[in-house]
Amino acid sequence: MDAQERIRQQVTGNPVVLYMKGTPQFPQCGFSASAVQILKACGVERVFTVNVLEEPEIRQGIKEYANWPTIPQLYVNGEFVGGSDIMREMYQSGELQKLLTGEKTPS
Amino acid sequence: MVTPEQVQSYIEKGLQCSAVRVVGDGEHFEALVVSEAFRGKSRVQRHQLVYAALGERMREEIHALSMRTLTPEEAANG
Numbered sequence: 001m002d003a004q005e006r007i008r009q010q011v012t013g014n015p016v017v018l019y020m021k022g023t024p025q026f027p028q029c030g031f032s033a034s035a036v037q038i039l040k041a042c043g044v045e046r047v048f049t050v051n052v053l054e055e056p057e058i059r060q061g062i063k064e065y066a067n068w069p070t071i072p073q074l075y076v077n078g079e080f081v082g083g084s085d086i087m088r089e090m091y092q093s094g095e096l097q098k099l100l101t102g103e104k105t106p107s
Numbered sequence: 108m109v110t111p112e113q114v115q116s117y118i119e120k121g122l123q124c125s126a127v128r129v130v131g132d133g134e135h136f137e138a139l140v141v142s143e144a145f146r147g148k149s150r151v152q153r154h155q156l157v158y159a160a161l162g163e164r165m166r167e168e169i170h171a172l173s174m175r176t177l178t179p180e181e182a183a184n185g
Contacts, residue, residue, distance in 0.1 A: 031171065068151075069158050069165045070172070085173050086150045 003061030011075040014048035016100065019062050020072045021053050028053060031084040035072040038084075038091045042100050076100065108133040109168045114161075121160025125179050134170040141182045150176065 001009075011017050016039070022028030024036045024047070039047055052059035052071055063069050066080040074081040076099055081087070090096035111129040114136050118127050126141040138157070145153045153176035158165050165172070 029171075031173075063166075067155060080151065082151050083154070085175070086154065089150065089175075 003057040004065060007058065007061055007065045010048065010050065011080075012078040015077055016044055016046065017048045017050070017075040018072055019050045019052055019058070019075075021051070023051055024049055029071075031070075032072045035074065035084045035087055038087050038096070039074075039100075042091065042097050044100050109136075109164075111136060114138065114169065114172070117164055118157060118160050121162070122156055126182065136169060136172045138172060138174040139177070140174060141177050141179055143179060145176050145178045 018035055018039065020027060020029075020032035020035060022032055027033035027036055036049075050058060050062075052062065059071070062071065062073055066073060068080065068083065070083050072084055072087075074083075074087055081096075081099065082090070087096060090099070110133070111131045114131065115127050115129040115138075118124065118129070118138065118140060122140070122142055123144055124140055124142040126139070128139045130137050140157055142156075144156055148156070154174060157172075157174060157176060161169065161172075
């Protein structure tokens, strides 16, 4: 199975997926650490995380998957949400909490 | 080593901006980008425009870039 197909299965098979450097316990990059903290602050208990440092094919493939050159990357219900800057902005505005709890955002 | 001024000029060359401010230490950069091109675009689409302006440099020279992307109106209000 190629990297794109593995990524597709990961993001569609899990409600919340975070591609990061390191693990939630031991993040190896400040941006990944910040992403983990934000998810915790949102009260998310189950996150499927992928340590791209241990998966070179995913590390390269994930940049193509969402046309996004940096890591971390957050996916919710199969949709690419953003990197750590966007996660922080959405957390500060309350949008991320709504997205993660499945509440509809007023459009 | 890449300077914040270089990153700023890369962004300005690739994207019509009304203001760009970049600070950084040669590896990690923070950018504030104000552009008309962001109007009606999601946050993801806005960041993708900046990444596209940086192109291959984003993979090779720039280790990390944190950014805020605003339209001129948002910049004036915020």
